[in-house]
Amino acid sequence: EPALIFDLGGKFDKSFNEAAYNGAKRWADETGGTYKELEMQSEAQREQALRRLAETGANPIIMTGFAFGDVLGKVAGDYPDTKFGIIDMVVDQPNVQSVVFTEEQGSYLAGVMAAMASQSGTVGFIGGMDIPLIHKFECGFAQGFKAAKPDGKVLINYTGTTPAAWNDPVKGGELAKAQISQGADVVYAAAGGTGIGVLQAVADAGKLGVGVDSNQNHLHPSNMLTSMVKRVDNAVYDAFTAGTDLEPGVKVMDLKAEGVGVAIDDNNKALVTPEMQAAIDDATAKIGSGEIAVHDYATDNTCPVQ
Amino acid sequence: MDFATIIQILDSAVRLMTPLLLACLAGLYSERSGVFDIGLEGKMLMAAFTAASVAYVTGSAWLGLMAGIMGSLALSLIHGLASITFRGNQLISGVAINFLASGLTVLLGQKIFGLGGRTPALEGNARFGEITLPFADALRDVPIIGPIYAELISGHTILVYLAFAMVPLTWWVLNRTRFGLRLRAVGENPASVDTAGVSVTRLRYAAIAICGILCGIAGAYLATALSAGFVKEMTAGRGFIALAALIFAKWRPWSALGATFLFGLLEAIANRYPNLDLGIITIPSMFMNALPYILTVIILAGFVGRAIPPRAGGEPYVKER
């Protein structure tokens, strides 16, 4: 029986935990199988949860979030017969599959779209807490935007310094309004529950929003340019499907593997012009071929643009 | 910084200060009556939840507002029971109320909507819309006054105007009415009120009820005006900031306006300048986010003297032991 462990944000975090949950649910719905799921309550529980699940025979055990990396590194060796999967972090152990996403590539595409949709030449990015992971989104977005509009401007805000930063739609809305008043007409939110407020404020102002992680286009049809989807659900689904045969090593979910991408559906179809679509396809191809190398902020903590 | 930017920042400050102002005035009523209230946060949170839920279900922001007030009032009642009727510790009661709201909102939200404590997004009449004041559009192009009127003063939701109207109203109630006189007296020396033949209990309950109503409006404003629905823990510490503003304002209504405006303004400025580039160094976002708090401390240390709370504050009125 596979198991899934959510990080502290909880499974309904409107972000990647929720995406993981959707993947597991899809697997359960399709196969009729059952799985165990756990939500973390505190830092100290991580190890407890891993060990308890491993001891009860759950296999594979998938966990979301970089915060598990340290503990998994410690625990995995004690349960050589159990397969583990960790998302957003690389853990070098023989029975661990590390799934990493190239958020910068997906964000790059979103940046390209934003540049083409923007009339003012100014777009915005709103992150939750100021942590490296979110800079990956920011930097990819900025690269894509600059590639299409070299003299355009990206406004950047982070919501806060406590976990409340992920759940403050009011502040998110206010940041969006501040960016809009500075000319931004497309705003990309990578801020969990805070993003809901961002997208709402953007829609209220008649501007365009870009969602994150799961497809959020339905939130404000015709005011959502797109969503940068990060297919955590696929990663979980695949892992559950692989079951005990989960392949150890690093699994890169990149643009090519459709691990990341921009969502285009009925809600935003009207906004995606043929030229835009062409640009997306072009960029996708070039990134795939390596012609465009989107810089990953995490490698050196710097961003080539801005 | 040009004039338009200043207007935009002030406009943002007004929106950000409104929940603080309402909560601050709520605390003012309660604390001037001698009942300390660190549960402002919890009451706002509960109100935000009930307001958003009912607004979603009924599609009416006004019904949502009523529900927000009810939700907050229910917690006020618990606080009253603990701190007035049973003469318990007001601080503990406040702490408990914060926990209670934090847990109950998500628990109920999950039970009702199954979205992990969120409510579905509110649309149309389920939210308070922005009001354009008369002549706002006509005056917009008049220099200076035009933008001030059209962009700063006009274009807020009704709750913002209500919050601002509460300031002179509160001042008037406290200083010009019988109720206000008694309310202030009961916070300074409840025995004086008791020996005058007026019920201390009833007065304090009345104060706490007003506190509940105002917190209710604040919560409803957060969930149904500023944003479009409830998200868990969405008050994000605003109740505590309101408490700080209340002390800062030395428990006075006009000063409360000033104090909350200051908080709103500092936050608006920090929002506007997320990375202050000082040429040599760039101040990281973390510190711009903390700027309102740092400046508060500096202002407090430099310009505001000792704040003396209402004399009977925090103590239950005990006649016989």
Next chain:
Amino acid sequence: MEKMPKWADVILTPLISLLLAAAISALVILAIGESPWLALKTMIEGSLGSSYGWGFTLYYTTNFIFTGLAVMVAYHASLFNIGGEGQAAMGGLGVALVLLYLPLPHWLIALPVAMIGAAAFGAAWAFIPAWLQAKRGSHIVITTIMFNFIAAAALNYVLVNVLRPVGSMDPASARFPESTHLPSLSDMALAFGMEWGKNTPVNVTFFVAIGACLLVWLLIWRTRLGYEIRAFGKSEPGALYAGISPVRITIIAMLISGGLAGLMAINNVMGEAERLVLNAVEGAGFIGIAVALMGRNHPLGVFLAALLFGFLYQGGGELALWTSIPRELIVVIQALVILFTGALDNMVRMPLERLFLSMRKRGGA
């Protein structure tokens, strides 16, 4: 003459209050369509039913003892320190810096040094609000609230930009050297050939916490400084009359308070995580307020209240982990426990007093 025997006040009243809280909690659980019985069973088994559960319960207890004592000491000087959260976070920074940058060959050496680092950083973070209160009259409640936010920002910055190992995504410091790892209670039990609480985070810090309770008790009720703190807390004019300096006491009490809050880092940062992560304090600073107030500002009370919260935390964690009951239920239960034992205690005490009084009258007549 007392209205009722001391045991009734100290044991019976809280017990009945707890039962009331439990009863209401059961109603809440029923209301969300779950079984209260199952919930209770899961909580008790998960937290007290095995050495494993105890290992976690005592770990959380240790955290709460430190923050509870911190609030308590300041409270005796009538200073309401809401800043435990920030002070404990800063204590963590102190521990991390000491352990990462000083060569410490053995935990027996590392522990005292880290304790100094933790206490010093916690105390330093309490010093500014204390100084502002003493000298400038800035209200300690506001300044400590503000300092919580500022500490979070500072930590956010330090972890992301200074302590984070290159290439790591995780805003956390590197692991502390192996030599500084604290023995867990299960290791210690194993040394005596006992199998106890394997893989649980409770560590030697638990004993440090108990020691802290004793020392704080001595400090407050047996030393001149404690006497002065209590006197000042009860009456400032009285303190002046007795030659006690308000400035000195305000600052010293807050330094001790901040130091105690900072010491919590020994448990969670040094003992459990063995590295510094963002939000390591996880609200323990705020729980400390409830613990101190419920513990009636006495170290023994703080210990018991911390144990109760440790139980709720671990039991609640288990509940959320292994049943479909959402984890927020536990927050509600905590709230009810705080409410009934801490704020509505007179609801139980008053009738009890009447009962004892009438019993005595009948007995006397």
Next chain:
Amino acid sequence: MSAQAQQSGGRSDAAAPAAIELRSISKAFGPVQANKNINLRVEKGTIHGIIGENGAGKSTLMSILYGFYKPDSGEILVNGQPLTITDSQTAIKAGIGMVFQHFKLVQNFTVLENIILGVEDGRLLRPSLAKARGVLKQLAEEYQLNVDPDETIEELSVGHQQRVEILKALYRQADILILDEPTGVLTPAEADHLFRILEGLRAEGKTIILITHKLREIMEITDNVSVMRRGEMVASVKTAETSPEELAELMVGRKVLLNVEKTPAQPGAAILEVRDLKLVDDEGVERLRGISFDIRAGEILGIAGVSGNGQTQLLELLGGYPEKGSKVSGSIRMNGEALDLTGTKSDAATRRARGIGHVPEDRQVEGLIMDFTAWENVAFGYHHAPEFNKGWLMDNAAIREDAEAKIKRFDVRPPNANLAARNFSGGNQQKIVVAREIERNPDLLLIGQPTRGVDIGAIEFIHKRIVELRDAGKAVLLVSVELDEILSLSDRIAVMFDGRIMGERLPAETTTGELGLLMAGITDTESTPDSAGVPPDLKHVEGVPGGQP
């Protein structure tokens, strides 16, 4: 007003009903039986005194009558009609007014606001305030009760605060006025003035119940007097048919010496030399304007004066804790050595170490920590003393032992060192403070208002101890607003007015009249008031004999 209505209804009984009749009233506070089966009859149009030791239950009984406490059993008749008094509103409606021992005023309200509190005429304040202003003016003229209606209470002297309380009752048209220890905080002159008012009220047919510890006042003004002891009413007599000695015995249950016995002083070397002491408080008001005096060993220097003329500041300054932010100059020498006036060595702890004991004016705010037990309070201020400490820790056993001994020697009741200070009556609280300060045998004892609100048994005791200390060759600085106390205890009297010492007199060679003049700032050389120097809070001292224009 129901009482008046009934009166005008015209009852045909030959004997007029009593204004108040209490029938077997009982009241317990938890285990404490404060009132036991009390019967009391107060005739209409009389002044009825109630006396009794601290804690006898006087205040409780009156609070029941005023509806502040609910009796456990018993019956109350007002003007012959049974009346269930559930709260103060009922009592007020029945025409009962009460001035509490501890005033029930809102400190930061104006006089006017305090007056109308609870009897406003409508929802808005403005008309009520206007009306009250008019009525107040009328009452002020009628009864000589002048106060500035716009002053806040905290700026008024206690005497004036009391006037406000009386005005409150009169404004509520009280027919029956209860005064609980009204003279405890008044100067003799103010007390005289109050009595003239009370007599005026009686002449108008109002009934007055007066609680006091001062038998002189009972004899002077009351028609009847009731004595309480340990919760019971032990006697009710006509004042004309009794004597102070008899009352004292009834009250305490033993014979009491009403006058201090003391031998002439044998002054030695100067212990304390004060020169040109000046103090400006943080609001810039000059509180002390150059005070100089000596106290010698074996001598009691009494400082007389209306309160608010700098005595408090003088005591606090000598005690080592002048008000925060005040500026001090001058010099103090103790046993020939200078004492620091500023800096860290000017605090109360240092003063104690130099041999200065201090019984502060306000025992509840300064002298005691009310939540500490009696034994903890016995170390208060001396908690650094070696005999109370063992190394790093305090020696609680030693402190406790010391406390038990002091409680025994000073007959503190109940003799339970574990009781919190707040659970002792005022008199017994005072004994704890006096015991602590006197028993350490200080070279100099500062003692402010030693017997305020204390019953006669305890007064006798405290006075004796002070004289004993003097006889042991120590110096005593006594500050009191009780001229009787000053006259009977002091070896020399200095009168303070407006931060200055107006003159020194020997008790045998002066009179209350002369001291009263000095207290009002009038020296005998110039007979016009020193109007230039009258501080603002003395604008209303017309109660002081000779101080009135």
